[in-house]
Amino acid sequence: MSADPAPARHYRRPISPFWWLHRRSYLLFMLRELSSVFVAWFVVYLLLLVNAVHAGNDSYQSFLQWSGRAWVLLLNIVALAFVLLHAITWFNLAPKAMVIRMRGRRLPPRSVAAAHFAAWAVASAVVAWIVSGRP
Amino acid sequence: MTRRSSSEALAWGLFSAGGMVSALLVPVLLVLFGVVYPLVLVEPPLQSYLLTVLSNPFIRAALLVLCLLSLLHWAHRFRHTLNILFRVKRFSVPIGFLCYGAAAGGSIWATLVLFQ
Numbered sequence: 001m002s003a004d005p006a007p008a009r010h011y012r013r014p015i016s017p018f019w020w021l022h023r024r025s026y027l028l029f030m031l032r033e034l035s036s037v038f039v040a041w042f043v044v045y046l047l048l049l050v051n052a053v054h055a056g057n058d059s060y061q062s063f064l065q066w067s068g069r070a071w072v073l074l075l076n077i078v079a080l081a082f083v084l085l086h087a088i089t090w091f092n093l094a095p096k097a098m099v100i101r102m103r104g105r106r107l108p109p110r111s112v113a114a115a116h117f118a119a120w121a122v123a124s125a126v127v128a129w130i131v132s133g134r135p
Numbered sequence: 136m137t138r139r140s141s142s143e144a145l146a147w148g149l150f151s152a153g154g155m156v157s158a159l160l161v162p163v164l165l166v167l168f169g170v171v172y173p174l175v176l177v178e179p180p181l182q183s184y185l186l187t188v189l190s191n192p193f194i195r196a197a198l199l200v201l202c203l204l205s206l207l208h209w210a211h212r213f214r215h216t217l218n219i220l221f222r223v224k225r226f227s228v229p230i231g232f233l234c235y236g237a238a239a240g241g242s243i244w245a246t247l248v249l250f251q
Binding site: 015017030033034036037039040042043044045046047049050051053054056057060061064067068072073076077079080083084086087090091097119120123124127128130131132133 | 151153154155157158159160161162163164165166167168169170172173174175177179180182183184185186188189194198201202205206208209212213215216219220221222241244245248249251
């Protein structure tokens with residue numbers, strides 16, 4: 001049995017591990033998937049910040065200095081680009097993931113996406129207001 | 136079979152909750168603490184002020200939820216990315232174990248840091 005060639009239905013055409021570089025839409029898909037890595041990096045960065053704040057002013061100042069180093073800054077700028085890609089693609093997909101009905105009629109997908117972008121703007125303003133402590 | 140699909144549904148639900156909170160909150164926090172304050176485009180907040188903000192239990196709870204859901208979002212999405220890239224079935228169990236294990240470890244760390 002083992003000497004027999006595998007039946008045709010078991011044949012899997014070998015695919016290059018870099019198949020996602022071949023088309024723009026595939027590349028965008030892969031970049032969107034990779035954005036999660038930068039979301040995880042942000043959690044690490046946030047926890048380092050909170051830890052430094054709890055440890056006292058000296059630790060907080062050295063965290064600020066460290067965050068100004070070229071490689072940390074560069075990493076955070078790249079992370080920001082990926083996180084923005086995540087947010088924009090996420091809110092644009094929201095109408096496909098949730099169908100909202102009002103008075104028996106389906107809310108237009110554009111309104112669902114617009115509501116998400118509006119919520120994003122409000123959430124960002126509230127966070128900036130709390131963090132900066134200034135109106 | 137049913138158990139598998141229901142755990143997959145739970146993972147997907149947590150993934151999408153994490154996708155939503157991270158999309159809403161991470162960009163602004165990263166702009167401020169990752170770019171604006173390090174470059175001193177705006178004077179960073181005082182440590183005493185941030186300590187007051189962090190002493191608010193609602194803020195701590197919100198940050199914990201943000202951390203836990205974001206980590207689960209990462210675990211679920213990254214697991215799928217690795218499975219798509221490697222497409223080797225025997226790797227999918229260790230990949231899942233590593234991703235959700237790292238998210239669990241990160242969650243414990245987040246709880247310890249936020250509620251120290």
